[in-house]
Amino acid sequence: MRGSAILAGVVVLIWTLVYLITQLFVDPPLGVLPTLAAGTLLTVAAVLGYPSALRGPRGRHRSGGSTGHAGHGEDGDAGSGVRSLAAAGRSVPLRSGLTPDAARRTAELLRPMLGGDAIAITDRRDVLAFVGPGSDHHRVGRALQTQATARAIRKGRTIVVRDRSHLGCTAEDCPLQSAVVAPLAIGTRVVGALGVFQARTQIPPKELVEDMANMLSLHLELAELDRERRLATHARLDALRAQINPHFLFNVLNTIASKARTDPEEARELLLRLSDFFRYAVRQDGHFAEFAQEYFFVRTYLSLEQARFGDRLRVRYDIDPQVLTTRVPVLTIQPLVENAVKHGIAGQVSGGTVRLRARVDPLTRTTSIRVSDDGAGIPEDVLARLTAFPAAPPEDGTGEESTAENGTRMRSGGVGLQNISQRLDSLFGDRYDLRISSPPGGGTVVDLRLPLR
Known part of the structure; x- marks a missing residue:
């Protein structure tokens, strides 16, 4: 009710100012019709511009409001990458945990979506998956090859590298020049990193990489919740049993893939909405x-x-x-x-x-x-x-x-x-x-x- 009281106060203030200006400060005073027209226009503008409580919570991870409109289609490798996710059915990448196989499938899916020359997924110590230029020395199972990835994991924040000298790769002939590396976390615990690398100095889109890392972190949370299912309360089990339709997930990711190149901002907004969708479905306590x-x-x-x-x-x-x-x-x-x-x-x-x-x-x-x-x-x-x-x-x-x-x-x-x-x-x-x-x-x-x- 606090929001309604504020709006009512604004409307009262508008009509008070309209009266003072049109009847007291103007000589001669304006007529009734011009006064009513001015007050009505200002009131309508205030009401329409006032945030409605029905639009949902606001904030960085907001997905509310009505929607943008996007076509449903495929875009080259992006479409095939998302089709591989649909073929996996309920075995969503990283849903089974931060394993090399899940990391590889996820990296193959993300490479066309994020527009990077190379994609890496790591745990805290080793490379779990690497797709693209540099895979000859960024090998699966080996220790982290770049200082940037180690810094992102250690500091728990995104690291942006704009030139090769700050990448810190141990191989002198590494073709990678720039990167955005975002941590993967379960709650507040950093468990790995998502790295998007370029063979040129132009960095990948930072916000899109961060939002995708948040999305993958949610998948990891799902995996952890699955492992703890036997210890969870009955109410938590009810929430987990509400499985997300894999066809719905496939279609949304397909839409994101088609928008990633033509409209990155809309693709980012869709990722935020999908993150909110999963977060609510998983984190419900009680009936x-x-x-x-x-x-x-x-x-x-x-x-x-x-x-x-x-x-x-x-x-x-x-x-x-x-x-x-x-x-x-x-x-x-x-x-x-x-x-x-x-x-x-x-x-x-x-x-x-x-x-x-x-x-x-x-x-x-x-x-x-x-x-x-x-x-x-x-x-x-x-x-x-x-x-x-x-x-x-x-x-x-x-x-x-x-x-x-x-x-x-x-x-x-x-x-x-x-x-x-x-x-x-x-x-x-x-x-x-x-x-x-x-x-x-x-x-x-x-x-x-x-x-x-």
């Missing part, structure tokens, strides 16, 4: 989070999808501000939105619109969330299979089961919906309602009603 956090997570996901689909994917939000402080089960809304994009919009040539609506009903003490799209819809036979056993009787007391047109109570079905319904069963028993319908005019509507917390 519940504020709706504002889930909302930010959904907006981050949709901004990544909009970068891929461009104008084909349109998004509309209708969020009651009272919902922002309520608590909802973590990682529940985003899978519903992902279903709308993947099954409703992606296959449509003309695209479509995904809508997210949320309301609080203080009388029934419930939070109502609706995810809808105007896409392909769901055939009746498929919709019927989404219910594993008879639906609950409708609220009108007729005793008839719900149909595809009036809504079906979801208890299980597709993997995503089944996981959601099972989690909601364990958390709320029969005090929640999850329904899916496919109106005759097309599209799909998912309604979720939860007890207010």
Whole structure:
């Protein structure tokens, strides 16, 4: 409410100044219409320019807002490198840890994306992978060959080298001239480094290298969390079980690869958004989070999808501000939105619109969330299979089961919906309602009603 009070104070100040200037300081005073026009224009400008609380957290790793639009395509080696990641399926590079094999696959992927002549990934002492000129002496398994890499690991910050004399390579005939070396860290512990080298004095883009190092560090955190899974709490396990769709990851990385050469700044922004996406999915403690956090997570996901689909994917939000402080089960809304994009919009040539609506009903003490799209819809036979056993009787007391047109109570079905319904069963028993319908005019509507917390 502090932000609203500040905005209200600004509006009052604007009208006070307009009155003083137009009625007291000007001789003769301006008429009523010019005075109202001036005050209205200034008020509208202040309201539109004021940062909305619904845009999500701000800061360096911000991914909020709507989205940039990027085409979905491949760019030479970049596309093939990302395809190799998709072929790996769930074995994301470095997800298995900082191993030579994972480091090699990651270096091969990053070389075209970062535009460096050579890419190196190391642990604190040895070279784990090296791709490009200089691989004859920067050999895997050997000790670090450049002083710049050792400095980045020791100091825990990015080192920029603009000429060969500061590179500190032990080989006199090394063709590398400049570099950006960023540390890889798990939490505050530096475990290795990512080096991007050039055979010329022009340095690689520093911010892009740093952001990619942050992304790889998140993968390493995922690997460590996997190793500690048996010791984690049940709530942490729930967050880890929400696996990121490998096809979604492939498509986002493909978009980043296509943008890395044509628009490095947009590629950097997409990397930040993807980092925020993974960070939220992994670092959730407990079963519940504020709706504002889930909302930010959904907006981050949709901004990544909009970068891929461009104008084909349109998004509309209708969020009651009272919902922002309520608590909802973590990682529940985003899978519903992902279903709308993947099954409703992606296959449509003309695209479509995904809508997210949320309301609080203080009388029934419930939070109502609706995810809808105007896409392909769901055939009746498929919709019927989404219910594993008879639906609950409708609220009108007729005793008839719900149909595809009036809504079906979801208890299980597709993997995503089944996981959601099972989690909601364990958390709320029969005090929640999850329904899916496919109106005759097309599209799909998912309604979720939860007890207010």
